[in-house]
Amino acid sequence: MRARLASVRRRDLAVDVCLVVASMVVGVLFAWQLRGVVDSHMAVDLALGGVSCLALFARRRFPVAVAVVAVVLSAVALGAVGASLAATFSVAIRRQWPTVAWIGALGLVATLVNEWLYPPDIPWAAAALIGSMGTALAVGCGRLVLARRQLVAELTERARRAEADQQERLLAARRQERMSLAHEMHDVLAHRMSLLSVHAGALEFSPGASQEEITRAAGVIRSGAHQMLVDLRAIIGLLREERADDETAPPQPALTELGYLIDESRAAGARVSFSFQVVDAEDAPTMTARTIYRIVQEGLTNARKHAPGQPVAVAVSGQAGRGVSVEIHQPLADGQGAEIPGAGLGIIGLFERVTLAGGRLEHGPRRTGEYELRAWLPWETA
Structure with missing residues (x-):
C-alpha cells in the first residue's frame, strides 16, 4: 500500500511539473508581445505569470482559489494566460458544473479585458473569439477527463462487485456442498451403525446364544465396522478443496x-x-x-x-x-x-x-x- 501511494505521489508531482513548465512556456510566448514596451513592464508581466504558474502546485488542494488568482492575473498579465487555462482545466476536473460555469465566465471576462489592454494585430472581435474558444476548450477537456475518470471508477466498482458476488457464490456453493456431505454422511453412517447396534443388542440380550451365533454376530459387527470406515473415508475424501483432473469421483x-x-x-x-x-x-x-x-x-x-x-x-x-x-x-x-x-x-x-x-x-x-x-x-x- 505504501509503495502504491508513493508511486501515485511521484506521478502527480511529475504531472504538476510538466503542467507548470507548459504554462510558463505559453506565458512567455504571450508576453513576447511586450518586447517593444518598457523592459520593466515586461518584467512585471513575467513575474505575475511566474507566480500564477507556481500557484498551480496547489491546484489539487485549492483548485477554485488557484483558478481565481490565475484568471484575474491573466486579465492584466499576458504571462499568466497559460496558468489561467491550466487552472480552469483543473477546476473542470474537480468541481461540479455550477462552479465550473462561473470560473469559465470569469475566464471569458478576463480574456476580453486582456484583449482590450493589449490590442492584437488582428481585429479585436476575432482575438476575443479565439480567447473565448481557448477558455471553452479548457473547460471541455476538463469535463471530458472527468467523464473518463468517472467511467473508469464505475467500471472498476462493477468489477469489484462482480468479484465479490463471485466469491459469495463460491462460498454459498461450498456451504451447500458441506451440507450435502453432512447428509451423505448421516445416511451412510446411520445405516451402518444401526446394523451394528442391532447385532450388539442381540448379543447383549441373548446370554444363552450358541458359540456359532456369537461368532456370526461378531463377524457381522467386524464387517460392518470395516465397511463403515471405508464409507467414512470415501466421504471425508470429498472434503478436499481440489481434485486432480485425472481423479475420478467415487x-x-x-x-x-x-x-x-x-x-x-x-x-x-x-x-x-x-x-x-x-x-x-x-x-x-x-x-x-x-x-x-x-x-x-x-x-x-x-x-x-x-x-x-x-x-x-x-x-x-x-x-x-x-x-x-x-x-x-x-x-x-x-x-x-x-x-x-x-x-x-x-x-x-x-x-x-x-x-x-x-x-x-x-x-x-x-x-x-x-x-x-x-x-x-x-x-x-x-
Missing part, C-alpha cells in the same frame, strides 16, 4: 444395488419384503438412482430405530417416461424394544434430495396403523 449407488441393502437388513434379523419392478434399472438417471437408494436406506434405518422386529415392505417400480416410485411400509412401533436415538435429520435430508431431483416425498402414519414413506422421482426419456 462410484455412486445405483438402483441395481438396492438388493445389497435388503440383504444387509435381513442379515441383521429384520423381516423385509422387497418388490423391484424397474424396467432398464441400469439406465436410470444418476441423481434419481442415488436418491432412491438413499430413501430406501433411510427407510430401513428408521425401521430398525423406531420399530425393531416389525416387518418392513419395500416396493420400487418405474420406467423411463413414468418416473420411479418407492414405497416403504412398516407397522407403527408398539413401544417394545429399545429404540436407537436419532437426530431427526434423515427425513429433512431426504426432502432436500427429492426436491433437488424434482420429485415428491410423503411420510407419516396412516389409518391402517402403518407408517408409510413414499416418494416419486422423475425419469425423463432420451
